[in-house]
Amino acid sequence: MSRQARWLSIGVGLLFMLSIPLWVTSSFYLRLVNLSGITIIAVVGLNFLTGETGQISLGHAGLMGIGAYTAAILETAHHWEFWSGTLAAGVITTAIAIIIGYPTLRLKGHYLAIATLGLGQILWLIFSNWRSATNGFDGIGQIPEPHIFGFSIANDFAFYYLITVFVAAFVYLAIRIKASSFGLAMIAVRDNEMAAEAMGISATTHKVLAFSLSGLYAGVAGSLYAHLFTYISPDAFTLDLSILFFAMLILGGLGSILGSMIAAVFLTLLPEWLRFLDQYYMVLYGAIIILVIVYMPQGIMGVLKNWRRWKLFRATQPSEPLHGG
């Protein structure tokens, strides 16, 4: 792709992104679009840990819950602002991820998945039973709307642009980290831990780093979630959501940021497109996941890469003369 074509496609993509709320007029669908954006942040965060570093976490929804509850409690009971509440959500979730990460990330393979599964359940129990802080199953309501530069972000239309800014910032950060030597080191730990350590790359350091980054993303996503719905309860942060995040990573292609984003949007919208199937929806959903794992083990991005390679192969066949550009 030439430089101009690249900028043109970025420009068209940007215009398309910005125009979404203008033609998605159904407030229900706009809410889903906003939820997709929040999901992108959470899944791109989980990609550091599961995609790049190769550690399976089934407690990501719990971390998102920590962010949501932190922001909700600070802003309802202590009258913090959106920015400070979201910052606190990110910082506290990151800190908790580091504290939990040190002991659990020493576990190898499936044990980490089991430990984080337990972590998610423990957090859910805390959200449900620490009544004085979290209101138990009644949840926390009337979470104040964000005020930014005098604008109040009170509806899904305004929220869309707020979330877009967050998605852009956090995806950009993820791309930068992945492109740095830390991104390479995380992949090295995933590919061969023993060789990584022999090259002076500490597996524990990079796993904890990946876990804390995933915590930061989950915490911020949780805060945005709390503000979008203005109400949170423990049932928003169950194991189902953790598994959904994991499924999105698999579908997108482990390690791919763009793939994670596409899959996050797709799997957020899919239940609505399949609503006519009623309770049989889960059957089809499960079948799709199985087909993906069998026929496209590297997810959406794997398919795209193969397609590009195939095109390149076609282009270099002698029957089609190459035109110099």
Place this chain on the structure above:
Amino acid sequence: MADSILVVERLGKRFGGIMALDEVSFQIPRGAVCALIGPNGAGKSTLINVVTGLYKPTSGQIAVEGRPLDGLGPVAIANLGVSRTFQNVRLFHSLTVLENVLVAKHRATPARFLGGILRSAGFRQREATIRAEAQEALQALDLWEIRGRLVGGLPFGQRHLVELARALVRRPKLLLLDEPSAGLIRPEIVRLMQCIRMLQNRGIAILLVEHNMELVMRISEQIVVLDFGKKIAEGPPEVIRADAKVIEAYLGRRHQRAGTR
């Protein structure tokens, strides 16, 4: 002592009832090539794994440049200037040849993390230096042309060389090679021999675990022979070649003549 890069003193390693290493002592002078030979199960790989911190020794001492390695893990030992290759070639298979080498120069400090995100001037400068070093290492091993290829798709011989380049770029003082010729065909072994000489010319001391006797006899200055975890001989190639104990343990009694060329 001071001019020894590696000092192994009465090293012991026990796995349950098996003494994999039993009171093994030897030294490698700075910049020398030392071969570690012995029949299968003699404890050669165990020794490499103890020196690089993968296993904790049961008894004895190891020192690199006079610094004892007591209690240090693999990462700390690697950062003292000890590098290694693996018996079954362990590369980062989803990275390219160049990335495999680049990542070996990674340092996990908070300043570098921020620098990498912000692409600070210091970061870009360091990145350029690291790239130049990686290019140098890859060119030295004739891998620069294939730098963009994923290592997973490379032929076995080239993967060996990528592993060497990855170890080389760390500018080690001591390089441990665990059966580098395993699985290589003859021209590749000749190439490997040249590479090891080139590494030695750069002042890198090499501890070589190897079964290919021709390779061992031609490139090493000093040979340590292990059998059942014990050192049974040590000396220059011509001495080892004639040592009756070595011939018996390593080559077997009936092959005495085959051992002397």
